[in-house]
Amino acid sequence: MKNSPLKSQIIKHLYFDKGLSCAELSEILDKSLPSTAKAIAELIEDGLVMEDGYARSSGGRRPQVYSIKGDAMYIITVAMDQFTTRIQLTDLLNNPVGDMMVVELQLMDNPDALPKLISYINQYVKSTGIPKDKFAGIGIGMPGFINVIEGVNYTHLDAGGESLTHLLTQETGIPTCIDNDSSLIALAEQRFGIAKNRKDVMVINLGWGIGLGMIVNDDLYRGHNGFAGEFSHIPISDSNALCSCGKRGCLEIEASLLVVVQKAIEGIKEGRVSSLKYTEENHPKLVGDAIMEAANAGDQFAIELLSDSGYKIGKALAILIHIMNPASIVLSGRGAVVGKILLAPIQQALNKYCIPRLVASTELLISELGFDAELIGAAILVMESLVCDQ
Structure with a gap:
């Protein structure tokens, strides 16, 4: 365009x-x-x-x-997590067009992840039957330490030192931009979600990790090197369990959805009474979705697991509130579907660990965009880049 x-x-x-x-x-x-x-x-x-x-x-x-x-134009939106990639065609009104492609694509320790991603995108673009000059661009959200300006992901999808943005643009024939998944979720909440017209908001991406997008004075705050918001790696415990970042005691190894899945599997094997079922063939994604569905249906074991996670997230949020003093905190991403279950234990932890005057002025909100937020954020990324490309 x-x-x-x-x-x-x-x-x-x-x-x-x-x-x-x-x-x-x-x-x-x-x-x-x-x-x-x-x-x-x-x-x-x-x-x-x-x-x-x-x-x-x-x-x-x-x-x-x-x-x-x-x-008038179309956008390819791509939402990636550690295990799954979603690809969706949208119009300029953020309406989904056609079917979404959902593929299993593991990012960690997978040298084939980048060529597979390129192949999936090209396959999807071809399936739309839309000429490439009718695409405003491709927006991709992904986990990892990302330099948006240089288009580099320092954690996943190694492009051999080349700009990932440039490589994807070259391989697809469509202008492509990338950003951290939590940053895009925050953008979606700010522009079209529950954080619209709010100037100081912390948006929590509840997923396999626990990401953070920070809206400060109505702008997305990225920090000095663009890596601000690594909420998953706030040290909150003395646990010896090793985090993916190489450190110990991180929030991620105490409260992420992946940890909830591991605890659920252990509990089922030990005979905990639950509607949850597990076999060795179950993918973590399937177990995670089943836990959230069971919790919303009233399963006591699933609620217990999520409540324990929520309390630890609340403890970490107390640190965040003391530093940033936000007006609002939004629970978004995959885990927003169980936001109502998480609210009570989060609030309980805030009451215990946070200065009353600070916590009293911070509103806890549940996203209405939920799991779609990253896809919407990917579309916003494309539209935001229009002026920069001129």
Whole structure:
């Protein structure tokens, strides 16, 4: 999608803010009305923007409202975790188009992960039957230490020192951008989710690890090297269990969904009464999903496991609150589906470990986007990059 910077800015604001008038766009972009009107007219002619009725008015002529045309371009959104990759085609209104591709793709210690990812994306793009010039881009969320500017993941998907972004763009023929999964989930919550219009929000990505995206003063905070938000590796215990980062006592080895799965398997083998079943062939993903489903159905063992995890997460959140003093904390990602079960033990831990004045001003929220947040964040990543590419 090659446009002038002004037209790209208009597309971007219509994507995020939906219907806007020419006067509103002129004011937001600090551009003259004539130049804004001219750019809008050209975008309408190009089939990217359309007239969308009239705004309400308390008197006088009602202004024409413009909106982005959903099927003008498409985005390939990719959401990766340690075990599974989801690929979904969306339009410019974030509506899913066609079926999602879900593939098992282990990232840890897998040198074939990158060529397989490229193959899956190319296969999916081909299956859509859409010409490549109709794609605004490919947005990919993935775990790991990621330098967004250089397009490098220092943890997974080794591109041999080459920029992963450049390699993926070259291999797919479509502009591609990557970002940390938790950062994208935070972006999704900020732009289209429960954190919209909130300036200081900590978004917790509840998954195989426990990620964190930080919205500080209405902007995504990345830290000095872009690695801010490694919430999983806050040391909260004296456990000797070794974390994937090489350290001991991390939150990840005490409370992540992967640890909940391991405890569930051990409990079932020891004869704990539960509706949960387990065989050696079960994938951790299947067990994790089963635990959350059983907990929401009232299974006492599943609730016990998640409550223990929630309490430890709450203990770590107390540290975060003392440092960042956020207005809100959002529980998002895969584990948001059991957010109501986690809330009570998290709050219990906050009451015990947090200064009352601080915790009283911090609101705990459950994401409405949930497991879709990373896919939506991947689309946002593409749209955010439009102006940068000009």
